[in-house]
Amino acid sequence: MEPAKIVEHAGGVIGASWLMIALPLLGAAILLLGGRRTDRWGHLLGVAMSLASFVVAVVTFFELIGLPGGERRRAVGLFEFIPGLVDMGLLIDPLSISFALLITGVGSLIHIYSIGYMSHDPGRRRFFSYLNLFVAAMLLLVLSHNYVGLYIGWEGVGLASYLLIGFWQYKPSAATAAQKAFIVNRVGDFGLAIGIFTIWTTFGSVTFQGVFESTLKPEQGVLTAIGLLLLLGACGKSAQVPLQSWLLDAMEGPTPVSALIHAATMVTAGVYLVVRSGAVFFPEGSTAALFAAIVGTVTLLAGAIIGMAKDDIKKGLAGSTMSQIGYMMLGAAFGPVGYAFAIGHLITHGFFKANLFLGAGSVMHAMNDEVNMRRYGALRKALPVTFYTFLIGYLAIIGFPLLSGYFTKDGIIETVIHHNEVLGWLAVLGAGLTGFYMSRMVFMTFFGEKRWADDAHPHESPAVMTIPLVLLSIGSIFLGGYLVLGGRFMTFLGPAVGMPEGGVPAFHPFTVPGLATLALVAVGAAIAWLRYGRVPVPVTAPRGSFLTTFARRDLYGDALNESLFMRPGQWLTRIAVFFDNRGVDGLVNGLAAGIGGTSGRLRRVQTGFARSYALSILFGAAVVAGALLLVGNL
Amino acid sequence: MTTHYLVLSALLFAIGAVGVLVRRNAIVIFMCVELMLNACNLAFVTFARQHGNLDGQLIAFFVMVVAAAEVVVGLAIIVTIFRTRRSASVDDANLLKY
DSSP states (O other): OOOOOOEEEOSHHHHTTTHHHHHHHHHHHHHHHHGGGGTTTHHHHHHHHHHHHHHHHHHHHHHHHTSOGGGOOEEEEEEEEETTTEEEEEEESHHHHHHHHHHHHHHHHHHHHHHHHTTTOTTHHHHHHHHHHHHHHHHHHHHBSBHHHHHHHHHHHHHHHHHHHTSSTTSHHHHHHHHHHHHHHHHHHHHHHHHHHHHHHHHSOOBHHHHHTOOOOOOHHHHHHHHHHHHHHHHHHTTOTTSOHHHHHGGGSOHHHHHIIIIISTHHHHHHHHHHTHHHHSOTTOHHHHHHHHHHHHHHHHHHHHHHHOOBHHHHHHHHHHHHHHHHHHHTTSHHHHHHHHHHHHHHHHHHHHHHHHHHHHHHHHTTTOOBGGGOOSTTTTOHHHHHHHHHHHHHHHTOTTSHHHHHHHHHHHHHHHHOHHHHHHHHHHHHHHHHHHHHHHHHHHSSSOOOOTTOOOOOOOHHHHHHHHHHHHHHHHHHHHHHGGGHHHHHHHHHHOOOTTSOOOOOSOOHHHHHHHHHHHHHHHHHIIIIISSOOOSSOOOOOHHHHHHHTGGGHHHHHIIIIIHHHHHHHHHHHHIIIIIIHHHHHHHHHHHHHHHHHHGGGOOSOHHHHHHHHHHHHHHHHHHHHHHHHO | OTHHHHHHHHHHHHHHHHHHHHOOBHHHHHHHHHHHHHHHHHHHHHHHHHHTSSHHHHHHHHHHHHHHHHHHHHHHHHHHHHHHHSOOBTTTOOOSOO
16 A cells, blocks of 8 residues: 555644644754853753753644544644745654654653762753754654755754764863764755756755655656665664664763664664655665665674674673664665564664663763773673663563564564575574574673673663663563554554555464564574673683784674775875876976076166166167167168 | 267267276266266267257257256265265175075
8 A cells, every 4th residue: 555645734642743843943952052051050951952852842742643533644833944946844644743752752861860970970951952952853854854954954863973973072082082983974855956956956845745745757768776875874864784883883882882882863864764764765575675685684694693792881882783774774675574673673672772771871981981881791780770670671672572673673684684694693693682682682781690891880860861761671571562563653653655555464473483483582592691691701802813803803894994085095095196296296396496496587687886777777778779670661 | 061960979988888897996886877877868969950850859858858857866875875885986885685
């Protein structure tokens, strides 16, 4: 079934949904312009704005589901942005409101958690202003009813991530990581920008309505090209291979930032773009969709392999994010069923990944910002709340039956196997790897013997940090089942992304891929227990095989970028500099030197002796007289 | 008939020019300049006579007026230079150069 038509809407709660974006933006503006005066209450304002935005999102959501299914795509015009070309406005439909709820809901919990996490940081007010900016930009990205608005939000997210990753900018590693994130994202943004230009020239419109409901039938080649350009943009924002390298370095930011980037905002933008544009640019079986599926599969394996070797708890989780986003990208390549599971997984992932990241932050908070898991061990007694919530997040992400991740990830795998056996079984393999690296993380952190630094005195985090953890872990348990069972989410999303032919597929718990996934996860967890649970973990990392080194060094992604792009780039600049110095400058400087030298010699004629001037005047007069005589005689 | 006058004019002009070029004393150079101007006047008047119109004589008067003005300004400069430097040699006043 085709997606529903977009209808113009005015007034009511949906008409006021721009408040969702405006409130956090206002918060950011007040905190940034107010400066130190707002230091004392800045964090409270940040949380309040985020929560207010969440409330608007919830009210809008209920207003939306009050409408009949076929009318749940409402375009709200706001103002003329570029006269005659682009009108700014919002599209409130099941897809965008799902994102808005996730962004504001999980975002607010992260805001609350940050009150405790950043309580000793002198820049806490600035931190909250950036968080608000991040949420506002991400909301603009998902709510805008046209590609230009989406692009503005897209760039805003890039800016906010840059500011937050480099929040501790006095650390050179953080400053570098922020720049890396920004620059790698620029590569993707470039693709998105060209894609939007091409959309404009092809469809004569940049609004979703104008593009998706267009009567034009462009050539398939043009659509594929636009799809691939959009996919490049999605790869940059969602840290998919080949633009994945920024994500692991982005761990330099404070931990709540990592949670925000990985769970609620930023990396989900690419999946949103693919799903939003899916019906036109990534239809089932198209080249662009195949590319998206391959990118997703490669990334989900690469992320899992990287995650398996990292000793840094945050980097392990970062690899896991890459991997999970890979699943979503893979799912988003396979039509309406895939969209529903991809977005479903995105939402449940938002919960359990935020849960895991904030849990990791809580552990770090207790251990004097130690991130090396080889220095943890036996923390389950010292940090009971963190341990149990982390455990729930862990069970959810590996797809333990009946928890959130189980339903959505299994859905993606089943859908993919139905369409493409090879990619599907690779996704099953990825699930096994997930079972290994997440179990390894839990065993190294919470079990085994103490391997703490001498001055470590772990203590449970304050309630302001543990309550968000508890709320997130409740979501990690129940949300997946709630969304998937009975096809609830697929039916809800249907008006926005279309419904599968033949209705919602029923959920089958015992299928071959499903059981294989569970078996592989169990094997992965068992291997992790044998290697990290049963035997003591050495405090210094063993050298390991070349495969371990390969994974520890992020599959040589940085080395590849360096040798493929950075070095040739440097050579190019060196050649350009040489040409500039010797060629262009040589010409200009040579000319100047020539004129300078000549004039220096000519200057000597000015001797200061009046009589010599008189002689030259006489000589000149004689020449003129001679010339006149000559001409007169001719 | 006027050839003699022209020859005299040329001689006077040449004497003046050589004087300007070879002498150092500013007063003498000045007098040589006057000599050149008056050689020109002689040539003008001669040609006026030769062609039978008054244009040359008219210009001679203009030359005299300009020469008188020039003498006033020039002598003032020479006197000032002499007062500051105790010398009327034009070669001494050579600061304005490369």
